Amino acid sequence: MTAILQTVFDALSLGSLYALGALGIALIFGVMRLVNFAHGDVIAFSIFALLWPSTDVVAAVVAGNLPWFLLIPFVLAMGAGLSVLAEIVVFRRFRNASPATMMIASFALGFVIRYFLLMLFSSRPKSISLLPALSQPVEVLGARIPLLQLITILTTIAILFGLTAFLKRSRFGLEMRAAAENFTMARVLGVRANRVIMGAFALSGALAAAIALILGSQTGTADIQMGTNVMLMAFIATVIGGLGSLPGAVIAGFLLGAASVAMQVSLSIDARPFRDAFVYGAVILVLIFRPQGLLAGRGTKERV
């Protein structure tokens, strides 16, 4: 029983990361059909913003000593800020470009961010202690799980509810949903394109920073590569969820987390290293049977 509960918590917390990542990617995809390959590097950047440039193994933390109620907004602002900057400096020039061109441009941007970090910090992962209070275990229904795991899940749920409320209730959310569905029509109705797109980038960047905080506290390290894996799974989740569909992205993120953990538990020892290969195989199968994604709604079909 406790083992099952443990597995469920593992699945939920892994799924949370994927869901937050997928949401960040789907938000931007929705408003400008950009598959943002720089997302993983925004994640890494948000955490490195806390550190003082050096190539030592133990990081000289500058902003990391802030109390949590300042640290968290600081990191979120870093992510959002970088993301908005990327839109203003780079992506604005690609509004009319093809999705392929935009995708490569975003990759190039990610490349620039990654090597910028590399230049300042070197490629060695750095140990940091971020919110150390969170690594103690707590007992939930007999299962001992790290407090952080619980907080990850709860935060993700809170973020999801908050974001849903924001998108449903606020004027900005309304404009963003309209723009995500039919960008040109929203503009014809007077919705300001730049404002909506900047808002989407800011939200997406803040979500990336939230992932960075969770990953940083989980692993105790800051690594230039830390965003890549989450980003890859997040892409896949976005597609499975039906491109541009925000609820779809979230659900697919949790599904992927669950699938990964389920395979980890159920595969034989010999096959376990190949876990991800099975997950990717399952993804291909899903796409074959539901090319529009598992959860594609009426409004999210690709236009011909």
Add this chain to the structure above:
Amino acid sequence: MSNRPSIARRTLATPLILSLLLIAFALVAVAAGSKPFNQTMIDIFLRVTLVVGLYVFVGNSGVISFGHIGFTCLGAYAAAWLTMPPMMKQTLLPGLPEWLIAVQLPYWAAAVLAALWAALWAAVFGKILMRLSGIAASIATFAMLAMINTVYSNWENVTGATSSVVGIPIVRTIWPYLIVAIVAVFIAWGHAISRAGLKLRAARDEPTAASASGIDLPRERLIAFVVSGGVMGLGGALFSHSIGVVTPDTFYLGLTFTTLSMLVVGGMGSLSGAVIGVLVLSTLIQVLRWLEAGVSIGTSTLALPNGVQEIALGIVMIVILAFRPSGLMGNTELNWRRAKTADPGASGQPE
């Protein structure tokens, strides 16, 4: 469509010009004669092979594939299996079947087999993947790449998992690489003017009209996928001989994006674009490497900090794409006369 010989004659200039361009590069390398420069040339020819292989599918179908480096991985390991001394395979890769451990082929024969091996897997994956289109197809190819990487990174006694497989015979002269690059260019050209290639490009430019006129899109895509998978495998085989060592991560995201970027910067829709993209970005990379190593100006040495090379490369790519969204060549091919549009109507459609 009936007069293929005339199409061939009209377009033959493109592969010829590109080949001459590559030969000119090779001659420069020989004239320069320095060893590191030799290696640089080999890298360039390898990239030409890979990017041209990628073009065969991506350029003609318009579907971005992230998975092709997976075929390069398959080709590279196949070449390693076929050319390593049996003794080393016995110790490093004991999981290989007996006959494969015993065999040791010359590198060129192994390269041909490696290409066929990659093409075979392209056929298997393609059969499934080619039913998809658009972004779903792109992400599925991504999943395929990740799958191949996961398998090769973990299958300890067949691939050596993440540790390097060493002992692959190294080929140091540039000529085989030059020949393979030229062969790749001619394969791409041959496919492009074949019935399958023409149909595929028609479907890329006018999807509705093409499906109305009965083009079997999955089939045409599959043909391109297999041909390009084979070329990627060939490139992979040569890749392994150029450095003598393979690891799964050599053939993963880094190489995927280098090759894709070169293709997009050069111009996805044209074979000349594929080659030009490699030559332009490779030259840029080389110049930046020199600057990083330090350039003597008078008595002082000016050296850029590490990482500037990649940052500058990324910025240049963004700038090129911002000003020429369809790449340096757009949809045009090099020809004896001034560049002329390869496929009219491919650019500037509404929407």
Add this chain to the structure above:
Amino acid sequence: MLSDVTIRYGRLTAVRNVSLSLAEGEILFVTGPNGAGKSSLLRAIAGVTPPAGGRVDFADHDVTGRAPEDIARLGLSMVPEGREVFGSLTTEENLLVGTGMHAKERNWRARVASALEEVYETFPVLKERRHGQAGLLSGGQQQMLVIGRALMTNPRLVAIDEPSLGLAPNVIDLVYERLIALRAQRALTLLIVEQSSTRAMMAGGRMILMRGGEVLLDGDARAMGQSEAMQAAYFGYGEQA
């Protein structure tokens, strides 16, 4: 309003050197066969497809090449062809999408509320379905929705592409009745694209006839209906086909 406007899609020229002006409060029908360039004209005015040449003026501003949202904020409401409802939004949300542009003005909330009431009064079925997904509305209901949506921001000019497409005749009557009443009430200027000229002749007002990207005729709708030239323009006899 338009001077010497040319619109191209790639190598295809959809509209060739068209000049056109509209007086305040006027009703103008743009008619013509398929491919005449009617919709392209509308898209140029709204800023969706910037013209390749020429100049577009609206509300005393040169709006050539300006962003669609800026033109909308000057008081243009465009209803494009093909009922572009936001399918995943509710009916009411669809109506509210554009209303943010006046958010800084006084009494904004009250004005939005009364505009909403007005639309619901005109199309009661929309009120019934106000919280339902707009994508689930029938074709006719969606058409009412996009027309209602265009009226929400108290525009100076409403430009509608094929308002009668796919609607039942009695609904078309209702739509036109309402548009013409509104025009009288608020001094609204109307630009209506219709493939068939019958409706224009019935409603009266000015009409232009386009073909092959050019304006062939410009005049009173009712008078034009009788003319021979009209028939010729549609069916192409007497000219090169």
